[in-house]
Amino acid sequence: MRKLLILILTLIMALSAVACGEESVQSGSSDSAGGDDTVHTVTIYVSSGEMSAKNDDAYVKSKIEEKFYQDRGIKINLDVQVYSESDFNDVMSNKMASNSWDAAVGYIGQAGIDEIVISQNVCMELSDMIPLYDNLYSLVQDELTATTTIDGSVWGIPSLEFSNQYGVLVRTDYMARVGYTVEAGHSDDLGPIDAKPNGKLKTLVTIADFEDMMYRMKAQIPEITAPLSGYPWDVESTLTVGPFSNSGYTFKVVESTGDSGAATSVVPGQIAESYYETICLEYKWSHDGLWEEECYTGQKDKKIQSFVNGKTAIFTVDPEITKLISVARKCKAANPNATFTILEPLYGVDENGNKTDKRGYMAKQKASSCLVINKRSSKNEVILEYLDWLASEKANYDLATYGVENEHWISSGEGKYVYPANKKDRYETNPPYSGMYGLLKWQEYSYKLYDHYTAEEYGWIDTVRNAPTFKNVCENMLFIGEPTDMALNHQTAENDFFQDCLVKAWNGVVDPSTTFIAQAQRYRTTAAEYLTWLTNQYNLYTISRK
Amino acid sequence: MVKSKSARVANVLNIAVISLLTLTFIIPVILILSASVSTANSFAQYGYTLIPQEIDFFAYQYVLFSNSLFVRALGNSIFVTVVGTLMMVANCALYAFALVQKDFVGKKLCSIIAIFTMLFAGGTIPYYLVVTGLGLENSLWSIILPGSISAWNILLMRNFFNNIPPSLTEAAGLDGASHVQVLVKVVLPTSFPVIATVILFTAVGFWNNWFGPLLFIDKNHREIAPIQSILREVVQDASAIVGQNTDLPTEAIKNATVVVATLPIVIVYPVLQKYFINGVILGSVKE
Numbered sequence: 001m002r003k004l005l006i007l008i009l010t011l012i013m014a015l016s017a018v019a020c021g022e023e024s025v026q027s028g029s030s031d032s033a034g035g036d037d038t039v040h041t042v043t044i045y046v047s048s049g050e051m052s053a054k055n056d057d058a059y060v061k062s063k064i065e066e067k068f069y070q071d072r073g074i075k076i077n078l079d080v081q082v083y084s085e086s087d088f089n090d091v092m093s094n095k096m097a098s099n100s101w102d103a104a105v106g107y108i109g110q111a112g113i114d115e116i117v118i119s120q121n122v123c124m125e126l127s128d129m130i131p132l133y134d135n136l137y138s139l140v141q142d143e144l145t146a147t148t149t150i151d152g153s154v155w156g157i158p159s160l161e162f163s164n165q166y167g168v169l170v171r172t173d174y175m176a177r178v179g180y181t182v183e184a185g186h187s188d189d190l191g192p193i194d195a196k197p198n199g200k201l202k203t204l205v206t207i208a209d210f211e212d213m214m215y216r217m218k219a220q221i222p223e224i225t226a227p228l229s230g231y232p233w234d235v236e237s238t239l240t241v242g243p244f245s246n247s248g249y250t251f252k253v254v255e256s257t258g259d260s261g262a263a264t265s266v267v268p269g270q271i272a273e274s275y276y277e278t279i280c281l282e283y284k285w286s287h288d289g290l291w292e293e294e295c296y297t298g299q300k301d302k303k304i305q306s307f308v309n310g311k312t313a314i315f316t317v318d319p320e321i322t323k324l325i326s327v328a329r330k331c332k333a334a335n336p337n338a339t340f341t342i343l344e345p346l347y348g349v350d351e352n353g354n355k356t357d358k359r360g361y362m363a364k365q366k367a368s369s370c371l372v373i374n375k376r377s378s379k380n381e382v383i384l385e386y387l388d389w390l391a392s393e394k395a396n397y398d399l400a401t402y403g404v405e406n407e408h409w410i411s412s413g414e415g416k417y418v419y420p421a422n423k424k425d426r427y428e429t430n431p432p433y434s435g436m437y438g439l440l441k442w443q444e445y446s447y448k449l450y451d452h453y454t455a456e457e458y459g460w461i462d463t464v465r466n467a468p469t470f471k472n473v474c475e476n477m478l479f480i481g482e483p484t485d486m487a488l489n490h491q492t493a494e495n496d497f498f499q500d501c502l503v504k505a506w507n508g509v510v511d512p513s514t515t516f517i518a519q520a521q522r523y524r525t526t527a528a529e530y531l532t533w534l535t536n537q538y539n540l541y542t543i544s545r546k
Numbered sequence: 547m548v549k550s551k552s553a554r555v556a557n558v559l560n561i562a563v564i565s566l567l568t569l570t571f572i573i574p575v576i577l578i579l580s581a582s583v584s585t586a587n588s589f590a591q592y593g594y595t596l597i598p599q600e601i602d603f604f605a606y607q608y609v610l611f612s613n614s615l616f617v618r619a620l621g622n623s624i625f626v627t628v629v630g631t632l633m634m635v636a637n638c639a640l641y642a643f644a645l646v647q648k649d650f651v652g653k654k655l656c657s658i659i660a661i662f663t664m665l666f667a668g669g670t671i672p673y674y675l676v677v678t679g680l681g682l683e684n685s686l687w688s689i690i691l692p693g694s695i696s697a698w699n700i701l702l703m704r705n706f707f708n709n710i711p712p713s714l715t716e717a718a719g720l721d722g723a724s725h726v727q728v729l730v731k732v733v734l735p736t737s738f739p740v741i742a743t744v745i746l747f748t749a750v751g752f753w754n755n756w757f758g759p760l761l762f763i764d765k766n767h768r769e770i771a772p773i774q775s776i777l778r779e780v781v782q783d784a785s786a787i788v789g790q791n792t793d794l795p796t797e798a799i800k801n802a803t804v805v806v807a808t809l810p811i812v813i814v815y816p817v818l819q820k821y822f823i824n825g826v827i828l829g830s831v832k833e
Binding site: 052053082094304308333 | 586587589590591593612629632633636670671674675678730734735757760761764765766779782783796797
C-alpha cells in the first residue's frame with residue numbers, strides 16, 4: 001500500500017511538471033498559409049436560445065466555404081460557435097478580455113448584445129465600411145438605425161425579422177361551452193356569468209368580452225383551474241397592448257411634448273399613466289383566479305403542461321406563432337376533441353363600455369438582433385464580404401440558413417420546404433443542419449417554413465402576419481452609455497418598482513390602485529437623472545433621424 | 547433494559563422525524579427516476595408522479611446515443627476526476643505538512659497566503675486570463691490544474707496533522723526517516739479520515755464541474771469535453787427545439803440527464819466509503 005502510494009505521488013508530481021506550457025491553441029483568429037492561398041479564419045460567437053449543433057453542420061460549412069471561394073475568390077474558415085443566451089454572457093466577457101473573437105451575434109435588448117458587448121467599447125464602427133458592400137447595404141440600410149447611435153456611428157449589422165410574430169392560442173371548444181365564438185355576427189347577451197349559454201353565442205371582440213369569457217370559463221368549466229396562461233410580458237405583448245397602447249417595460253412612452261414638438265418626458269412603459277389600467281386589469285385577473293398561479297415565475301414547460309391537460313384555455317407563453325401551433329398539436333394529441341384558434345387582436349373599450357378602435361399585437365422590432373465586429377479584429381473585411389455574399393443572392397442565404405437544397409430541403413412552394421422523402425422521418429426527429437452559418441435572421445429577405453401545417457394552421461399564421469401591430473416609439477434606439485452612478489439609481493428604482501408594485505399585482509396580492517401612483521412617483525424620484533437622460537436621448541435620436 | 551415512557555416517546559418521535567426526513571430526501575429521487583422514463587404525453591397530462599403512467603426509455607436512448615461523444619466524454623470525466631483528486635490530495639498534503647513543521651521559517655506567511663485566497667478571489671476574467679495565458683486553453687489541464695489545490699483543504703489537513711501525536715513523527719525521525727518518508731510512511735497512513743473527506747468532496751467537485759469546460763473548451767474541441775458539458779449540451783439542444791418541427795420529451799430528457807450524470811458518483815461513493823472511513827490511528831504509541 002505504501003509503495004503504491006509513493007508511486008502515485010511520484011506520478012502526480014511528474015504530471016504536474018508536464019502539464020504547464022501546452023502549446024496555446026488560438027480560438028480561431030489566425031490565418032494559415034500566405035499569399036493567395038490564405039485561409040481567413042473568422043471566429044464568431046452566436047447567442048441563441050433556439051439553435052444547437054447538428055450532424056451536418058460541418059458538411060454545410062464546407063459547401064458554403066467552397067461556394068464563397070468560387071464566387072468571391074476568398075478562402076474562409078467559418079469558426080462559428082453557438083452558445084445559449086445564459087452562457088453567452090460568461091463566455092463573451094472572457095473572450096473580450098482575451099481578444100479572442102472576431103464577431104458576435106446576439107439579440108438587442110435587456111441583457112442583450114448591446115449591453116454585453118456594444119456598451120463595452122470593443123466594437124468596430126462600421127458607418128464608412130458598410131456602404132462599400134452594395135448588396136449588404138441595400139438590404140439592411142433601412143434598419144441600420146437600430147445599430148446606430150446618436151452621433152451617427154454604426155455598431156452592427158441588423159437582422160430583418162418579421163414584425164408580426166405574436167398571437168394568442170385559444171381552445172374554441174371551451175369558448176363554445178361558455179357561449180363565445182370567434183365567428184363574426186353574433187352579439188347576444190349571454191346572461192349571468194353562472195348561467196349556461198343554451199345555444200346563445202357571442203362574438204369575441206373586445207377586451208371586455210375576453211374578460212367576461214374568462215369569468216364564464218372559470219365558473220362553468222370545472223376542468224379549468226385558471227383560463228389564462230402566459231407570462232406578464234407575453235400578455236402585455238398580445239392581449240393588453242392593443243386596448244391600452246402600452247406594453248409595459250418593453251415599451252417606452254412619450255408622456256408629454258413641448259411647444260416645439262420635442263418630448264419633455266419619456267419614461268419606461270411600466271411607470272407611465274397609460275400602464276395603470278393594464279396593471280389593474282392584470283391584478284384583477286390574478287386576484288379573481290382568471291390568470292394561472294405563478295403567472296410570473298412558473299416554468300414554461302409547466303404552463304404547456306397545464307394547457308395540454310386542459311387546465312387552461314388561453315395560451316400566450318412565448319407566443320411566436322409556430323410555437324403556438326406546436327403547443328396546439330400537443331394538446332390535440334392529448335385531447336382529440338379539442339379545437340383551437342388564434343385570436344385576432346382584441347379591441348379596447350371606453351369608460352362607457354363601447355368598443356374603441358384601438359387594437360393590435362406588439363410589433364417585434366425587425367432588427368431584434370445584430371452582428372458586431374471586434375474593433376481589434378483584422379477580419380472585418382472578410383466578415384463584411386461574407387455578409388455581402390449572403391445578401392447578393394437568396395440561394396447563398398438559403399444554403400447558409402437551411403442547408404443544401406435537395407439534400408437537406410426541397411422547395412415545395414413560395415416560402416415553403418419539405419424534407420427529402422427518404423429522410424423525412426429522420427430529419428423530423430433530428431433536423432440535419434442548425435442554420436448557424438446564416439448568422440442573422442433576414443426573414444424579410446428569404447424565409448422558408450417547413451411545409452407540414454394544415455390549411456387551418458396556415459390560416460392562423462396568416463392571422464398573425466396580417467394582424468395590426470403597435471410599435472414602440474423608441475424602436476431602433478440604442479440606449480447605451482448610461483453613466484454608472486445614474487445606472488445604479490435607475491436599477492434600484494426598477495427593482496423596487498418591480499418588487500413592490502408589479503410582482504405583487506401579478507400575484508394578485510396587492511391591488512395596484514393603492515400602490516401604483518406612489519410607487520411610480522418613487523421611481524421618478526429615485527431615477528430622475530435617468531429619466532432626464534432618457535428624454536434627452538430620445539429627442540436627440542428623433543432629431544438625428546429626421 | 548426496560549425503557550422509561552419518556553424514552554419510548556422520544557424514540558418514537560425520533561423515528562418519525564427521521565422517517566419524514568428520509569422521505570423528503572428519497573421522494574425527489576423517485577420523482578426524477580419516474581419522470582425520466584415517462585412519455586411526453588403522460589408527463590403533459592400527469593406531471594411528476596411517483597409511478598410513471600406510461601413507460602418509455604426514449605429519453606435514455608436520446609441522452610446516451612444522440613451525442614456521439616458520450617462515451618469519450620465519460621472517459622474524459624473519469625480522467626479529470628481521478629487525476630485532479632489525486633493532485634488535490636498530494637498538493638494539499640504537501641502544503642499542510644510543511645505548515646505543521648515547527649522549524650519551517652515561512653510557516654506563518656504561507657498560512658496567510660492560503661487564508662487570503664480563501665477570502666479574496668480575482669474573479670472570472672482574471673482567472674480566465676491566467677489559465678489561457680499559461681497556454682492551457684482547450685486542454686483538460688485547464689480544468690484539472692486550477693482545481694488541484696484548495697486553501698480550505700490545506701487548512702483542513704493542517705488541523706488534522708496537528709492532532710497527530712508528535713511522538714509518532716519524532717520516533718520516525720529518530721529512526722533516520724527524512725521529511726518525505728515521515729509524510730509518506732507515518733503521517734499519510736494515519737490520515738485516512740481527512741484524506742477520505744478531501745477525496746470525496748474533490749471528486750464530486752471535479753465530476754460536476756461544467757463551468758470550467760464552458761470557459762476553456764470551445765466548440766471545436768468537444769472531443770475533450772467532460773461528461774457534464776456534453777450532458778448540458780444535450781439538455782440545451784432538446785430545449786432549443788421545443789416548439790419547432792420536432793417533438794422531444796424534454797422533461798424526460800432533463801431528468802434522464804440528471805440520472806446519467808449522478809449515477810457514477812452514486813454507485814462509487816458507498817462502495818469506496820467503507821475503505822476510507824477509518825478512525826483508527828495505526829501504531830500509536832501509548833503514553
